[in-house]
Amino acid sequence: MKEMRLIVDPPARGTWNMAVDEAILRGAVDLEMPTLRFYAWSEPTLSLGYFQKYNDRQQHEASVDCVCVRRASGGGAIMHHRELTYSFVAPVRDSRSEETTRWFDRFHETLIKVLANWQINAHLSGKPHASSQQEPFLCFQRRHEVDVIVDDNxxxxxxxxxHQVAVLQHGSVILQQSPCAPELLGLEEITGQKISAEMLTDLWKDALKTTFQSTYIQMPLTDKEVESAQEIESVKFAHPDWTHKR
Structure with a gap:
């Protein structure tokens, strides 16, 4: 079986979370193994997709006073509060291969199986109907065929x-409704069941280990990755030029 590094981090500021993901991505080839990371956010934080305009956050009143960061990945804005975030980084021969695209299916299908442990009926969204309307500001109000849906939420x-030789995938699971994004229901409001980030992490990591036919190595960030993350946070994710670049 292949080895995979597992990191379960405590809550941290948004700029650090984004910097760590990128530091792992940049060092993936040197590490020579995938890294699966689960983490949380130390305060309600709005993350903008790479291509979104910063001023567009003004259209979402509930989160306007929240800390804001810009992700290096695309998509709509995400309110990171009362949710679980994961990232998965692996060195690859071809970053555009069908295998790396299938990571979406692997993660989301295993999540669906895990939720079934609580008798929650989740499914993939499937191909959404074409629409001429502008996509909503919030990611969780958008639909893509691999999104995970529960009761139409x-x-x-x-x-x-x-990158050419490595790929980062990250995503979020809404556990509870946030007052900073009240239009989005979490698993607790939809199903009446309170599932903690720790409970979901424990079951999901076991399912992913089976899916990727891997064994986990509990290993923290290397000194080089920590130094890289500190620099990336300072010059990129915590810098106004990056956050306000669009």
Missing amino acids: KICGSAQRR
């Missing part, structure tokens, strides 16, 4: 960032 979506 999107509860998980993911995005990828590709």
Whole structure:
């Protein structure tokens, strides 16, 4: 079986979370193994998709006073609050291969199986109907065929960032409704069941281990990755030029 590094991090500021993901991506070839990371956010944080305009956040009143970061991946804005975030990074020979695109299916299908442990009936969205309307500001009000749906509510979506020799995929699962995004229901409001981030992490990581036919190595960030993340946070994710670049 292949080895995979597993990291379960405590809540951290948004700029650090994004910097760590990128540091792992940049060092993936040197590490020579995939990294699966689960993490949370130390305060309600709005993350903009790479191509979104910063001023567009003004259209979402509930989150206007929240800290804001810009992701390196595309898609709509995400309110990181009362949810679980994961990232998966692996060195690849071809970042555009069908195998890396299938990561969406692997993660979302295993999540569906895990939710069945709580008798929650989740499914993939399937190809959405074509619409001429502008896509909503919030990611969880958008629909893509691999999104995870429960009772017509999107509860998980993911995005990828590709380097030539490595790929980062990260995504979020809404566990509870946030007052900073009240239009989005979480699993607790939809199903009446309170599922903690720890409970979901424990079952999901076991399912992913089977799916990827891997064994986990509990290994923290290397010194080189920590130094890289500190620099990336300073010059990129915590810098106004990056956050306000569009």
